Amino acid sequence: MHGPTQDGNAVTSERSFLSRTNVLLVVGALIAPWLLCQIWILTSAGxxxxxxxxxxxxxxxxxxxxxxxxxxxxxxxxxxxxxxxxxxxxxxxxxxxxxxxxxxxxxxxxxxxxxxxxxxxxxxxxxxxxxxxxxxxxxxxxxxxxxxxxxxxxxxxxxxxxxxxxxxxxxxx
The missing domain is CATH 3.30.310.80 (Kinase associated domain 1, KA1)
Known part of the structure; x- marks a missing residue:
């Protein structure tokens, strides 16, 4: 059986994963406009x-x-x-x-x-x-x-x- 320490680690691990996922989503949302602009520049201004x-x-x-x-x-x-x-x-x-x-x-x-x-x-x-x-x-x-x-x-x-x-x-x- 799992003791309280193992459950605590599982919850901490899950929170850590969600926290990293949120950070990646925020960073992706911030970088996306710049990347789209770069694609537009490359295709329209050769x-x-x-x-x-x-x-x-x-x-x-x-x-x-x-x-x-x-x-x-x-x-x-x-x-x-x-x-x-x-x-x-x-x-x-x-x-x-x-x-x-x-x-x-x-x-x-x-x-x-x-x-x-x-x-x-x-x-x-x-x-x-x-x-x-x-x-x-x-x-x-x-x-x-x-x-x-x-x-x-x-x-x-x-x-x-x-x-x-x-x-x-x-x-x-």
């Missing part, structure tokens, strides 16, 4: 490489552009950098690496380069496309054109202009 520099639509609130005669949502930043293209390219590569960017297109030669990469927002992992064009003006001067846009949504809460300002500062450094 990578599509930009083969040339894109422009922002006139009414867009999820895009920013600097240079190429088409500044959009950007304060006045210099389009020329007093540095050789190799140095500016190295700064760009460091920016891409530090932001965990995924390069989709990279082409160029000693006089010009174009790169399209994707960065993702930290928590929700929304993909944003960034395109950079570098052109030699002379041995010690490089002209830039920068573009950043969100793939999803109607607005970006200022993320794209802020990203281009940070990128610009990185290229000048």
């Amino acid at each position: 990578d599509e490489p930009f083969e040339e520099m894109p422009q922002c639509d006139a009414n867009s609130m999820n895009c920013a552009h600097l240079g190429g005669g088409a500044d959009f949502r950007m304060e006045e930043l210099s389009l020329t950098i007093e540095a050789p293209i190799d140095e500016v390219q190295a700064n760009l590569n460091a920016f891409i690496e530090s932001n965990n960017g995924d390069v989709l297109v990279e082409e160029g030669d000693e006089n010009a380069s174009y790169i399209h990469f994707v960065v993702r927002t930290s928590f929700w992992r929304f993909p944003d496309d960034v395109a950079v064009s570098l052109t030699v003006v002379d041995m010690d001067t490089t002209q830039i054109e920068l573009h950043s846009q969100s793939r999803l949504g109607q607005g970006d809460l200022g993320v794209n202009p802020e990203r281009l300002e940070t990128l610009h500062a990185s290229l000048v450094a």
